[in-house]
Amino acid sequence: MSKRISKNIFQGLLAITLVAGLSACTPAPIPNEINDPNEAGNRDTHAVNIDVDRAIVRPTANAYGTVIPEPVRNAIGNAASNLNLPGMVFNNLMQARFDDAAANTFRFLLNTTLGFAGIVDVATEAGLPARATDFGETLHVWGVREGNYLELPLVGPSTERHAFGRVVDTVVNPLNLVFGGMDRTILTATGVAARFGDRYRYSDLVDSILYESEDGYAQARLLYLQNRRFQLRDGAEQEFFDPYEDIYGGN
Amino acid sequence: MVETDKLNRRSVVAGLSALVGLAAAPAWAVSGAQAEKLVQSAVADINKIIASGKSESAMLRDFERVFSRYADVNIIALTTLGPARRSASLSQVAAYTNAFKAYFTRKYGRRFREFVGGEIQVNGSRSARGAVEVKSTAKLQGSAPFNVTWLVSDKSGSPKIFNIIIEGVNTLTSERAEIGAMLDKRGGDLNRLTKDLAKAG
Secondary structure (H helix, E strand, C coil): CCHHHHHHHHHHHHHHHHHHCHHHCCCCCCCCCCCCCCHHHHHHHHHHHHHHHHHHHHHHHHHHHHHCCHHHHHHHHHHHHHHHHHHHHHHHHHCCCHHHHHHHHHHHHHHHHCCCCCCCCHHHHCCCCCCCCCHHHHHHHCCCCCCCEEEECCCEEEEHHHHHHHHHHHHHCHHHHCCCHHHHHHHHHHHHHHHHHHHHHCHHHHHHHHHHCCCHHHHHHHHHHHHHHHHHCCCCCCCCCCHHHHHHCCC | CHHHHHHHHHHHHHHHHHHHHHHHHHHHCCCHHHHHHHHHHHHHHHHHHHHCCCCHHHHHHHHHHHHHHHECHHHHHHHHHHHHHHHCCHHHHHHHHHHHHHHHHHHHHHHHHHHCCCEEEEEEEEEECCEEEEEEEEECCCCCCEEEEEEEECCCCCCEEEEEEECCEEHHHHHHHHHHHHHHHCCCCHHHHHHHHCCCC
C-alpha cells in the first residue's frame, strides 16, 4: 500500500466522520448472548488454527521466549504497543472521545521520548495506562451492531464488526503516512515478535483453553465475547447472575 | 432461540427475587469493608504461598487450603453442574463436589505462578444484589495492569468468595460451560464425569 493511498483513505474517513456528525450517533446495544449461526464453519477454522498453533505458532513462541531474555521481550512488546498508539488516537478522535485521545497522545509522546522510542513504558509507571481502542470500537460507537461471532484464520476469535475494524485499522494506521519500505518491514516485524511474546507469556492460559479444555472452541468464544463486551462497556461490569438464587431459591 | 428464552426467563426470575432480597438484605448482607478485608487476606495468603518457593505439589496443597478457607466451594461446584444437579442423588452431588474441588484447585493453582512478583491492589467495593463486588487491579510483571472483580457473599453462613471476574471474563460462567461440555461428551452421565474430573485439570 503506497503512502498516497493510505493518505487518501485517511482523509476520506475523516471527512465521513465530520459529515456524519459525531454527536448524532448512539452506540450500538451490547448483547449478552452468543450469536453464532455459522458455528460449523467457525469450528472448521478453529481446527485449522489449532493445527497452525501446534505446528508453528506455539513452537516459535516457545523458542522466542527461551532464546530472547525477558527484558528484551518486554522492550519489544512495549515498542509494539507504543507504535499502536497513533492508530488508537485516530480512533479516539473518530469516537469523539477527546479525553482518551489526549491521554493516548500524551502517552505516545512520553514513551517515545523518555521511554527511548517506546521500549520503556514510562507512561504506565507514571499512572497513565493505555486506553486501548480500535476501529471495531469506533463502529460500535457509531451504532454498528456486533454482528455474528466469527473465528478468523490465524487471528482467532472475532465478530463481523471487529473483523471489519481490523481491516480498516491496518489500512488507515497513521504510521503508514510516515513509514515506508524497510521501516515498514521493521514495524511489521516488531508487531509479529510482540505477538509471539504474548503467546509465550500467556502460554499457560492459552494452552489450557486450546488443548486442555473439553470444548476449546466454546471456551475461546466465551472468553473473547465477555472480554470484548467488557472493553466496549468501558470496564463497567454487567449485572452478574446470583448463583445462590439459582441453587437455593425457588427450585 | 431457545437459549435466549431461557436466559430471559431466568433474569426475570432473578430480578424478582432480587427485589424480594433487597427488602431482606440488611439481615444477612456482608459489608463492603468485610468483603475487602477478605479479599486482601486471600491475596496475602496466595502471595505467601508463591513466595514460599515450595515444590509445585506442595504449593497446590497449600492453595487447596486457601481455596477452602476463602471460597464457597459448594456454590461454585453446584453452579457449574447446572441443571444436571436436579436429577442427581445427594451422594452423586457430594461426590461431584469433591471431584470438582480437586479439579478446580489443580487447574487454577498451577496458573498461580503467573502471579510471581505481581501485586493485587484493592480499589474499593459496592454492594450488588445481596453480594459485594470488590474491585481490584492486578499488576503483573511485564504486562499492562488489568481489572479483577471478586464477588463475596455470606449466604453460606460466613463471607466467602464465589466468583472472580478478570477483565470481564466470568470464571463461574466459563467453568459452567466447560463442565457442561464435559457432561455432554459423556452422554449426561454424572458418575463418569465425576470419575474423569478427579483426574482432569
